[in-house]
Amino acid sequence: MAQKTVVFPLNLNEQQKEILIQTIKLFSQAYNACLDYAWSMDHPVKKELHEKTYYFLKELLGLKSQYLCVARDTACETVLSVRARLRKGKKASKPQSGLVPIRLDKNTLSFDKTRETASITTQGKRIKVPLLWHKHAKRFEQWHCQSGRIGFDSRGRLVLWLTFVKEVEKPERTGRVIGIDRGIKHAFVTSDNKFYEEGESKNKERLYYLLISRLQSAGTKSAKRHLKWLSGRVRRFKVNCDHRLVKMLFATLNPGDTLVLEKLTGIRDSCGTKGKARKKHRKYLNRWSFKRLADIITSFAELLGVYVEYVDPQYTSQQCPQCGIVKKSNRKNQSTYRCSCGLELNADLNAARNISRRWCMANGYASGHQSIGLL
Numbered sequence: 001m002a003q004k005t006v007v008f009p010l011n012l013n014e015q016q017k018e019i020l021i022q023t024i025k026l027f028s029q030a031y032n033a034c035l036d037y038a039w040s041m042d043h044p045v046k047k048e049l050h051e052k053t054y055y056f057l058k059e060l061l062g063l064k065s066q067y068l069c070v071a072r073d074t075a076c077e078t079v080l081s082v083r084a085r086l087r088k089g090k091k092a093s094k095p096q097s098g099l100v101p102i103r104l105d106k107n108t109l110s111f112d113k114t115r116e117t118a119s120i121t122t123q124g125k126r127i128k129v130p131l132l133w134h135k136h137a138k139r140f141e142q143w144h145c146q147s148g149r150i151g152f153d154s155r156g157r158l159v160l161w162l163t164f165v166k167e168v169e170k171p172e173r174t175g176r177v178i179g180i181d182r183g184i185k186h187a188f189v190t191s192d193n194k195f196y197e198e199g200e201s202k203n204k205e206r207l208y209y210l211l212i213s214r215l216q217s218a219g220t221k222s223a224k225r226h227l228k229w230l231s232g233r234v235r236r237f238k239v240n241c242d243h244r245l246v247k248m249l250f251a252t253l254n255p256g257d258t259l260v261l262e263k264l265t266g267i268r269d270s271c272g273t274k275g276k277a278r279k280k281h282r283k284y285l286n287r288w289s290f291k292r293l294a295d296i297i298t299s300f301a302e303l304l305g306v307y308v309e310y311v312d313p314q315y316t317s318q319q320c321p322q323c324g325i326v327k328k329s330n331r332k333n334q335s336t337y338r339c340s341c342g343l344e345l346n347a348d349l350n351a352a353r354n355i356s357r358r359w360c361m362a363n364g365y366a367s368g369h370q371s372i373g374l375l
């Protein structure tokens, strides 16, 4: 099942705006009250939370029943996910929210036949809002949509998020398996000998980080404001870079091909403990996000019918794909891998090949491109 969330700007008249904001405010109050309650429970369960909050909040706020239930469920899920983070030893604290977007479902969100307007439940009458099918949204016009959210985005504008889903049939596997390794020098390398470079954007990124470090050391109020503005820009810039490269990667793939990625979790944690010597390295690692790349790859793969698989990342950069030996000293430097069996190739490429080979061996596939050329 492929899924995409698209943002639609809202063009409301004063009356609609007023009733919607009122609904969002009431919803947020209900959400925060449920959150407080769920937080005080050892194991929050929706049913129990319902008994404790529903009638009380109904009386107090007068919020529509459908939304009371949504507020309760959202609050319960939030607390559960924060607890899960805490259990894993990650940083998390009790969430606090001002105005929370309202989650919409098939009871509270509907469309007219041509999907020119969306009809949304509010405290008063349902409001009918015109949908602006912008260029990005048009791609999902034919997809199924039964859920979304409505509320203020991070820039304080009222928007509607719609979640589109589509059943994508997975084609038969073609047997072509490609491993990907995300490098520091290259954006990523695939086991079929392709290097995806950040190129020009690397310089731009460097400038961004220079600016950030200067602002950080300035530490003034206006510097902090500037930093906040900049952080959003940098994030979007990097998503764009990854997007562009992943698009190039998928141009070389066919439905049914398999991509293999390293299962990387907690890489920042493991690199943060190794002292000063790794400070420079750590700086780079923190900058790149494997998760971001993996997310983009997954969403492309769903649309194209490409399989995404994961393997254990241990020693992928130290193992020799020809004789199988694992030797740390074989990785001579950032860019070279050399084994006593005679194999010598780019170190990132070596890792990418190990990644695909590992998956192929575990799943009974012949790994085609392993007849190694010396690169």
Ligand SMILES: [Zn+2]
Pocket (backbone or CB within 6 Å): 320, 321, 322, 323, 324, 325, 339, 340, 341, 342, 343
């Ligand atoms: Zn070897």
